Amino acid sequence: MINSKKDTKPNLESNYDEMRARLLHWYDSEGRTLPWRIRPEDRAAGKNADPYAIWLSEIMLQQTTVAHGTPYWHKFLNEFPTVTDLANAERETVLSLWAGLGYYARARNLHKCAVIIRDDYNGQFPNSEAELLKLPGIGAYTAATMAAICFDEATNIVDGNVERVISRIFTIEEPLPKGRKDIRKMAGALASPQRTGDYGQALMDLGAMICTPRSPNCSKCVWQDYCSAFAAKTQLEYPKKAPKKSLPIRYGVVFIAIRGEAVLLETRPDNGLLGGMLGLPGTDWAEGGFPTDPMNHAPFKGDWQAVNGEVRHVFTHFDLRLAVYRAVFDEKDISIGHNGLWADSSQRKGLPTVFKKALKAI
Template identity: 50%
Template sequence: MRDHPVSAEQLSQDLLAWYDTHAREMPWRVGPTARASGVRPDPYRIWLSEVMLQQTTVAAVKDYFERFTRRWPRVGDLAAAEDGDVMAEWAGLGYYARARNLLKCARVVAEEFEGVFPDAYEGLIALPGIGPYTAAAISAIAFDRPETVLDGNVERVMARLHDEHEPLPAVKPVLKAHAAHLTPSARPGDYAQAVMDLGATICTPKSPACGICPWRDPCRARVKGTAPELPKKTPKKPKPTRYGFVYLARSAEGDWLLERRPDKGLLGGMLGWPGSEWNDAPTETPPFDADWQDLGAEVRHTFTHFHLILQVRSAELPADFEPRAGQELVRRHDFRPSSLPTVMRKAFDLTRR
């Protein structure tokens, strides 16, 4: 690693001094003043927030986090929750495998660790749904261990600070080495949050505010004028488009027919509308014989690896209809559109036009 003109210790101290004044307030965070007075973060809240924040923004997560912690304030409460209740509260956050792993992890912690999270990286990464980044973040933030936390914000900061032009993801090991070199043994939890805050608020993807950055002077990319173009990324392949049909059926009394998706796969374990497979040439497969009406509009939604276009059909349930295995007839007064995954809620919204 190249020697930096400013020592790693000085860089860390400068960033922590900035964080002491500019730390973002978040419902799961213990700020620097409170932490200095002896308040310690709740590992459950740190874990929950980190899982929710995976591939999602802070703004999108706050309301979900507050609802979750009001309903399930401790890991044991979450471990005892019904799967369907947790999946319903998660609806709209996306990446539903996270919710399934959330329950698995809560139950392991409650049953095998008596409700106490392991305090070191090695124990945390062995838990369901916790990968290297999350294990490092929990270990640093909740337990003040000097682990190297590397998310997208930190990658961007490190790439600019050191003017690294090799594209992601190949450059990740180099950026992690830079991040590890700067991680201090004193206040590592505050430092981890500080460097993420720096990327989120100052060293932003577009138009970084270099003039007010605590690392302005030693930043090589600022000096060379390359900051806005870093980090470079390997171009992604175009996303394919898949197609399908979705069927919205309601009884004369206003009850809705829903179907629970298989545990594995997209939207795993979630309740949604019956529908066809999603592929290049889907086949219409209505859940029962009826006079299905084309709503004349389509649902468009984008997942991580593909775009989806759904044709929407609607019909009235026969008076003598009996749900098949995997189907549920949800009473009008119990039906909550907000409990549906986003793509399914988009289809429901078409019925109200």
């Protein structure tokens, strides 16, 4: 559903060339400098985008800010200078370096994808959007971005920043997530067939720097003349969003077994939440209240004491409440099973945030 109000909406199609030219001109002087980015002046000096570096940045920044993700990008490139180095690393090492970025399925897919690139593609990323899309962890946005930036393919790059700009320019009335179809259509029609990577990055920069969610700086915007939302003074109404459903609450129990400086950790099953990561032993996380039989889930018998209060953590799809029990052990030879590890403080550094919160509670 694209707004067709004749009074506020200019006939944009005849202006697409001018809009692209203005945006690229702005990007050439005002676009962001990012460690993985090849700016126009870099390209003029003979540098090319490194698909591995671009891929790492795109996967890392999917759910976090540039400021938070950038140190991780440096850390990964220092530790694994090539995609083959990343493939050759132990998955546990990759997961522990990823700790703090969240969404651990992405780290597992990162490693899986690196192994495929090493084994099936001779250590080189494929050079088309269609081939990139076949790889684990590479979705529509990442494939389009990599193909445009690294291989100059004319693709349609749409991230959250682009969604905001396009929905305002065209006053797209259909709320997200359904409205993404209209947004993609208009973004695709407007996308530049030349300098495709620069254009995509310019549009993302416009969203990140000028057309921001709460205070768009329209007086500095090179597309102000074409913007329906600006003309109607309704910028902040876009993108329209369907009302949020409140998150369900899940409950669980974790056990903190202490032996000297060490704490018992277990490797979580691969196929669940935080799969393959180290975590504290405990119950499943389910709706309907705290488990009524927590001691049946303790890793072994002991003087388990409930810790006051509960630990709270928000995941994408649910809110978690954790009850925490602790006990101190002297025995040297408690059977901890093949998944268990008495972890010292350095081994606990890579724990997911939810378990760090539980450890803090004691």
